[in-house]
Amino acid sequence: MLRKLMKYELKATARIFLLLYGTVLALGLLNKLFFMMGIFGGNLPFPVELTAGLTMMMYFFVIGAIFVMTLIITIQRFYKNLLGDEGYLMFTLPVKPWQHIVSKMTVAIFWFIVSIFVTIFSGLMIGISFELLAELPDIFSQIMGEFYEYFSFHWLFFFLEILVLCLAGLCSQILMIYASMSAGHLFQKHRLIGSFASFLGFNFVMQLASGFFFVFLDVIGRKNWRLFHNLSLFEPDSLMPLHIGMLILIIWSLIICTVYFIFTNYILNRKLNLE
Amino acid sequence: MTPILECQSLIKRYGKKEALSSVDLTVNRGRIVGLLGPNGSGKTTMIKIASGLLTATEGTLRIDGKLPGTETKELVSYLPDRPYLNDWMCVADLLSFFQDFYRNFNREKAVEMLARLNIGLNDRLKSMSKGTKEKVQLILVMSREAELYLLDEPIGGVDPAARDYILNTIISNYSENAAVLISTHLIADVERVLDDVIFLAGGKVALTSSVDQIREERGMSVDALFREVYKC
Numbered sequence: 370m371l372r373k374l375m376k377y378e379l380k381a382t383a384r385i386f387l388l389l390y391g392t393v394l395a396l397g398l399l400n401k402l403f404f405m406m407g408i409f410g411g412n413l414p415f416p417v418e419l420t421a422g423l424t425m426m427m428y429f430f431v432i433g434a435i436f437v438m439t440l441i442i443t444i445q446r447f448y449k450n451l452l453g454d455e456g457y458l459m460f461t462l463p464v465k466p467w468q469h470i471v472s473k474m475t476v477a478i479f480w481f482i483v484s485i486f487v488t489i490f491s492g493l494m495i496g497i498s499f500e501l502l503a504e505l506p507d508i509f510s511q512i513m514g515e516f517y518e519y520f521s522f523h524w525l526f527f528f529l530e531i532l533v534l535c536l537a538g539l540c541s542q543i544l545m546i547y548a549s550m551s552a553g554h555l556f557q558k559h560r561l562i563g564s565f566a567s568f569l570g571f572n573f574v575m576q577l578a579s580g581f582f583f584v585f586l587d588v589i590g591r592k593n594w595r596l597f598h599n600l601s602l603f604e605p606d607s608l609m610p611l612h613i614g615m616l617i618l619i620i621w622s623l624i625i626c627t628v629y630f631i632f633t634n635y636i637l638n639r640k641l642n643l644e
Numbered sequence: 645m646t647p648i649l650e651c652q653s654l655i656k657r658y659g660k661k662e663a664l665s666s667v668d669l670t671v672n673r674g675r676i677v678g679l680l681g682p683n684g685s686g687k688t689t690m691i692k693i694a695s696g697l698l699t700a701t702e703g704t705l706r707i708d709g710k711l712p713g714t715e716t717k718e719l720v721s722y723l724p725d726r727p728y729l730n731d732w733m734c735v736a737d738l739l740s741f742f743q744d745f746y747r748n749f750n751r752e753k754a755v756e757m758l759a760r761l762n763i764g765l766n767d768r769l770k771s772m773s774k775g776t777k778e779k780v781q782l783i784l785v786m787s788r789e790a791e792l793y794l795l796d797e798p799i800g801g802v803d804p805a806a807r808d809y810i811l812n813t814i815i816s817n818y819s820e821n822a823a824v825l826i827s828t829h830l831i832a833d834v835e836r837v838l839d840d841v842i843f844l845a846g847g848k849v850a851l852t853s854s855v856d857q858i859r860e861e862r863g864m865s866v867d868a869l870f871r872e873v874y875k876c
Binding site for chain 2: 370373376377381384454455456457458460461462463464465557639640641642643
């Protein structure tokens with residue numbers, strides 16, 4: 370069922386994203402052509418220069434639009450498709466609420482990642498020659514190789530840690546948005562304002578909780594510094610503290626994700642009240 | 645045999661307002677039941693609790709002995725009182741959607757009914773009239789081989805000719821094992837298909853009876869009785 374839900378979620382959102390990606394790539398290509406014409410040489414007629422300038426502006430505008438739309442669609446798909454009239458269909462399917470949450474979140478993350486890649490690709494397309502573009506994979510693996518040599522396996526780990534942390538952070542943000550809308554839908558009236566107020570509330574509580582959590586860790590660390598010292602984790606050139614720090618951040622993000630997920634799931638399961 | 649739908653002291657409050665006040669009722673299999681009452685009497689609220697879109701404040705509602713949940717959603721085919729389908733889909737997309745999620749969806753049946761009402765498989769929902777959209781929704785809902793059909797105002801927006809076809813579809817489509825609950829205030833139109841009626845008034849059950857009983861004992865049609873009970 371989860372797979373089917375994701376299939377329809379992708380279908381429902383693909384139309385908009387593919388259009389945006391198409392536009393940004395087309396604008397990128399146009400910009401590339403203008404660059405190849407030597408637009409910065411100053412010897413082209415004014416209308417051509419003007420068009421080139423406008424194309425460049427449009428390009429950045431559409432890139433901005435892609436990321437704004439990613440956020441808007443994440444919100445809108447949950448609010449409209451689950452808590453609006455379309456929820457009458459979605460919540461009468463023999464599907465568990467958690468499957469709705471997971472399918473929507475996965476697809477939102479998918480588009481976010483694709484958006485990043487499309488943006489990078491379009492930028493590379495403009496900025497560098499086609500020959501260089503072909504060599505890019507080689508250059509990338511060379512950079513990776515150098516890092517690997519220097520930091521040995523730490524590099525790979527660190528890279529993975531950053532990746533996981535980014536994903537967990539993204540999940541926690543999306544789930545916070547879902548949780549806010551679920552909380553907002555508990556209000557009899559003014560559900561939109563309720564959602565927004567819940568979002569601010571969640572944000573505040575999370576900041577506070579994070580603060581306490583890290584102060585708590587600090588205290589623990591200070592009290593047991595001898596223990597850590599004896600574990601010889603903190604050799605002068607050891608990268609261990611970095612890994613431990615990353616691990617703690619990841620765990621904290623996952624805790625936040627879990628809290629929001631359980632909250633949203635509970636409301637959709639037990640407190641659903643579609644207007 | 646467990647009744648297909650059973651409410652015990654069912655209460656639903658919206659804030660301070662009580663939409664359902666301690667409703668007790670039973671719907672048995674093999675019956676077509678009219679859930680009748682004026683606007684705001686709690687018909688939609690009850691159907692929405694049964695389909696899992698609303699949570700009861702107090703009391704219980706059971707479908708085939710189970711509380712509303714994923715399991716009961718397999719058994720219940722629900723037609724809401726509003727358009728609820730994705731606008732960007734065409735009819736064929738919707739058929740696939742229903743087929744994907746409901747094991748008891750009978751695609752051939754749906755295609756046949758759509759053809760009968762001259763609705764093309766490639767028609768987009770966006771370009772349909774309100775009435776046509778309602779027909780599509782009803783066809784999808786009735787093409788499921790469900791055990792309980794909850795139809796909230798199924799004929800409100802469609803023309804009289806289509807009304808007859810739809811009502812005939814309802815009668816001919818459900819099996820002996822299934823029950824149909826139709827909420828409406830267009831009583832004269834649906835009266836001929838009903839076995840039982842439930843009158844709701846102000847969130848309470850005002851009367852439950854079989855249609856035959858009303859005719860025999862009171863010597864009047866359901867429509868006439870309704871007008872008498874709810875006289876303003």
